Amino acid sequence: MTKKMNPLIIKSQKWLVDALLSLMKQKAFSQITIREIAEKAELDRRTFYRHFSSKEDILNHYIDNLYKEYLSNLSKEPELTIYSISKIYFEFWENHLDFLLIIIQNHLQSFLLSKYNEYLPQIYNALESGIPLSTNSIYFQYALAFKSGGFWNILFEWAKNGAMQKPHEMANIVFKLVGNNLMESAD
Secondary structure: OOOOHHHHHHHHHHHHHHHHHHHHHOHHHHHHHHHHHHHHHHOOHHHHHHHHOOOOHHHHHOOOOHHHHHHHHHHHOOOOHHHHHOOOOOOOHHHHHHHHHHHOOOOHHHHHHHHHHHHHHHHHHHOOOOOOOOOOOHHHHHHHHHHHHHHHHHHHHHHHHOOOHHHHHHHHHHHHHHOOOOOOOOO
């Protein structure tokens, strides 16, 4: 049974997220205060602290929602290949390019990378037809780190270069770089 969230809570959280992202366009993340976020959201600080304990919590909340959206996008694809996964990946980030650029502008790539690495084993296992791989396997850990690092770096290179290539063009580039099997064993 899924617990339904109070619509007012959802709205307040959205306003706080929007306020933080808006402020991050104007000034450095490290210089933004809780008071500024609450004022920008037209809420008081007590409301802020009812939902979040820090501005990092707001980013975590936003990224958690992005993860759910990305996983939903992947689950709609009938045949997951390296090409289709890459295309969905770049379509997703094309839709969230403003956020990606705010992360770059605020030098928060390591914050996003930390969340990215947290979700990757879950995403990979979700893609493997419900047959979870042991994430304790040394091969799995290194293969995922190696290949996800490539996705990560190509994403930021693409964003820094103005996201000029379309998602299908980026999918072709990734396909040419890694072939069709994302976790193919070398043994």
